[in-house]
Amino acid sequence: MAKEYWTPGAGWRTGSGFEMFDRLGHPGKYTDCMKLASSTTTTFTGSLYGYGAFLIENATNVEFTSSNGVGIPGASFNTKEIVDIAPRRIKIGGTGVVYVFRTKG
Numbered sequence: 001m002a003k004e005y006w007t008p009g010a011g012w013r014t015g016s017g018f019e020m021f022d023r024l025g026h027p028g029k030y031t032d033c034m035k036l037a038s039s040t041t042t043t044f045t046g047s048l049y050g051y052g053a054f055l056i057e058n059a060t061n062v063e064f065t066s067s068n069g070v071g072i073p074g075a076s077f078n079t080k081e082i083v084d085i086a087p088r089r090i091k092i093g094g095t096g097v098v099y100v101f102r103t104k105g
Contacts, residue, residue: 061093
């Protein structure tokens with residue numbers, strides 16, 4: 001939905017307001033975030049390549065596989081902390097919740 005927003009030098013403009021990210025880039029370390037719901041398996045290849053960090057909200061029934069193929073149980077990680085390890089696959093049972101972050105580069 002279009003809305004009015006202010007830009008320095010150009011004044012009031014109409015648009016989504018997100019054009020500045022396309023023009024100037026994303027500040028910070030991460031450029032995208034995706035929530036993985038329970039009862040899903042996500043493989044980070046193809047269009048999902050580039051996710052380089054994750055945060056486990058609920059570690060119950062979470063199986064994490066790093067980009068080099070090492071499997072680590074979700075319970076091995078602290079919850080609610082961003083971990084800078086690239087996932088190859090994340091499998092979540094009936095109650096787990098994980099967020100993944102796409103990194104720059």
